[in-house]
Amino acid sequence: MKSLEKATADYERAKEKMEASKARYEADLKRFKAAEVAKTEAENLEIVRIIRAMDMSISELEAFKKRMKTELPGRVEIQKEEIEPDDEFRENETEEEV
Incomplete structure (x- = not known):
């Protein structure tokens, strides 16, 4: 009987910790x-x-x-290039997770 009581007490403590952790999260x-x-x-x-x-x-x-878009097309391309590697990295992450 003691092992059941101990297991039940351990279960209740773990449950309380989990609920507290969830609340903190x-x-x-x-x-x-x-x-x-x-x-x-x-x-x-x-x-x-x-x-x-x-x-x-x-x-x-x-x-x-409009003038900025037409006169500084290289700047827009640079910004797009900076975004693309992140997107490629995220695609690799999702493929690896599957």
């Missing part, structure tokens, strides 16, 4: 998501501040954006 995840939202909001506010500092009308801003 959920709290950490909630904090992480809130920090992620705050970071994105701060980045967006910084972008808006920079754009407003340019003191352009919307039509001038659109023209500037």
Whole structure:
């Protein structure tokens, strides 16, 4: 009987630890998501501040954006190249996991 009681007690302790760990994980995840939202909001506010500092009308801003795309095509390609290796790496990870 003692081994059953011990096993039951061990089971209950493990269950309590697991539930506490799950609660900590959920709290950490909630904090992480809130920090992620705050970071994105701060980045967006910084972008808006920079754009407003340019003191352009919307039509001038659109023209500037179009001009940047046509006059700096190499820069756009460089940005795309920087993104592609990460995507390829992630594809390899998923293939290996399967």
